[in-house]
Amino acid sequence: MCGIWALFGCDCSDLVRCKEALKVAHRGPDSFQINNLEGLKNSMVAFHRLHVVGGIGGMQPMILKKYPHLSLLCNGEIYNYKTLQKEFDYLFQTDCDCEIILHLYNEFGGKKASQLLDGVFAFIVIDTKQNCVMLSRDSYGVRPLYYVTTKAGVLGACSEVKVENILLLRTLTILLLRIRHFPPGHYMFCDIMKNGKVIPSTPTKFHRIDEPPAHLQYQRLELENGLEEETVKRNIRYLFSRAVDKRLMGSRRVGSLLSGGLDSSVVAALTAQKLKEHGVAEPLQTFTIGMNSDSTDVIAARKVARHIGSEHHEITFTLEEGMKAVKSVIFTLETYDVLAIRPSVPMYILCQHISRNTNNILIMTGEGADEVAQGYLHFLEQPTPEDGHKESMRQLQQIYMYDVLRIDRCTAAHGLEIRAPFLDHAFTSYYLNLPADMRAPKNGIEKYFLRAAFAGANLIPNNTLWRKKEGFSTGVGEEGTSWFEHLQQHLEGLVKKYRFARASQSYTHNTPRTKEELFYRQIFEKKFGSKLDRICTYQRRPKWAQA
Structure with a gap:
């Protein structure tokens, strides 16, 4: 996990050159x-690094002796870098996983390089031989990336929206109106002119989330053929076990968030299991949060922690x-979306505790399961399995604006990955x-097939395996009253009636519908002004959902 920032096509000499400004x-x-990039006019890049894989050679911008015309900025982890290094016989200059991007780019170009990567990433390659700059982002947007382009030939890219605060040049105020998410699963090339100006381009998709990734052809997968239920269940367990195992890559201690629900419990259990297999002596540390020791999540997580033998923190x-x-959460998230802010408050407090009181840096989490395996309660109302599949796809395509954004910001705010x-x-x-009918809820149970895949394995307690979905904002509350109800x-x-009555006049875009929404919106605009509305989107439910 890192912070990246780059600006092309304008005089950067007046820019504040201190890390606090970024x-x-x-x-x-x-x-x-x-620093400025040698041989490239009117450009500047910056990089904040969290040391996870590789030593001093992992500092960026990365420029290899073999490809002096290429510079790399990357916020990411490339899990298959050793596999690709061996497959294509690349001689590495550093011990950093991100180096593989430069080798792949040089040999195959930006599109195929992106397709071959198994990992999470947001990267920028500056190519002074081809006079271009390339941006790319992983399939689900697990690593954040924002960008701006102008007709005046300016390109900016950064890890978080708040970086726009350093664009102090008056000529760049237009950027505040156009900053937007770089779409996940896309890449973009922009040509650079001799004067440093950039010719704007449009992001292009390099693969879909429902198609097998190109990197699989270089991995030995022991998948069984057929759609018989037991065969599919074994494949699910095998693939998910690999998914957990590869994410233990790094030199820093691994911890796991644990709410006591299905998703976080399976992740924590497999993490504890894999760490033992790798010979890690110290036990997995798990973390849960609640408004008191009798919160639903706290009680449930306690039971799971005992089962998997973790060193548990409440x-x-x-x-x-x-x-x-x-206020800190809204500034961290860069949104006023109620459904993002509510669960982020306890998450933010929990991550702050982990950072201040433990040596855990890499944090495992269960995010994504509800979107992939149809875990939200409104999936129980789906008219047909095909409707459920479409909704699952929609949520996964937008997860970078919601759950992924929330968990990235809450951890990154405290130097965690x-x-x-x-x-x-x-x-x-x-x-x-x-x-589609195999993945749909059954017998009123959401995520049914995912649960069934782990049944009988004694990985987690049986009542945890079949525990009904409960929102994080509810589970961390006190008995009888959830956190969000408090x-x-x-x-x-706290919010005056007259202010709420004037909300429709004050906010014509995404007009606040409740006092809670108005409260968050006021804080947001004090932090960011009113010009970032277009990156702020309320979470949506399908038309067939009742609530």
Whole structure:
């Protein structure tokens, strides 16, 4: 996990050249570098690094002796870099996983290089021989990337929106109106003119989330043929076990978030199992949070922790502590979406505790399972299995704006790196291509087939395996009252009636519908102004959902 920033096509001499100005030091607290690129006019790049894989050679921008015309900025982890290095007989200059990108780019070009990578990434390659710059982002957008282009020939790219605060030149104020997400699973080439100006381009998709990734042809997968239920279940267990195993890559300690639900419990159990297989002596540390020791999630997680033998940590927070964190959470998330902010408050507090009180840096999480395996309760209402599949695909294509954004920002804000095995492309492409009726809920149980795949394995307690889906905002609350209900009740008296009555006049775009929405919107605009609306989207439910 790192923070990257690049600007092309304008005079950067007036730019504030200190890491505090970049606003993303939290993404890479170990090393920092900012510099101009040799031979390229009107350009500047910056990099904050979290040391996970590789030594000093992993500092960026990365320029190899073999390809002096190429420069790389990458926020990512490439899990199959050793496989590709061996397959194509590349001689590495560093011990960093990201180096493989430069070798692949040089031999195959940007599109195929992106297709061959098994990992999570947001990277920029500057090619002074071809006079171009390339941007690329992983299939689900697990690593963030924003970009801006202007007709005046300016291109900017950064890990977080708040980086726009460093664009102090008056000529660049137009960028504040056009900053947007770089779409996941896409790449983009922009030509660079002799004067450093950039010719704008459009992102192009390099693969779909439901098609098998190109990198699979270089991996030995022991998949069984056929769609018999037991065969499919074995394949699911095998692929997901691999997804967890490859995400243990790195030199820093691995911890796991644990809510006591199916997703986080399976991830934590497999993580503990794999660490033992790799000979790691220290036990897996697991972490849960609630408003008190009797919160639903805390009780459930405690039971799972005993089962898997983890060193378990229970963190509690009060309503006052939660309210105090709201402003920081909104600045961290860069959104005013209610369904993103509510669960992010306890998540933010939990990650802060992990960072301050433990030596865990790599954090395993269960994000993505609900989208892949149809875990949200509204999937129970799907008219047909085909409708459920379409909704699952829609949510996965947009997950970078919601759950992935939330978990990335909450961890990165505290110098932690998230690992999400349920968004492993080999696993998800297999699961999404199973028959739609096999993946649909059964007997009123969401994520039925995923649960059934792990039944009988004694990986987690049986009542955890079949525990009904419960929202994180509900599970961390007190008995009888969820966290978000406490929040709503508190804000009801905090926001004045007359301000809410004028909300439709003050906010014509995404008009706040509740006092809670208005409260978040006011904080957001104080932090970012009103010009970032187009990157802020409320989470949507399918038309057939009742709530």
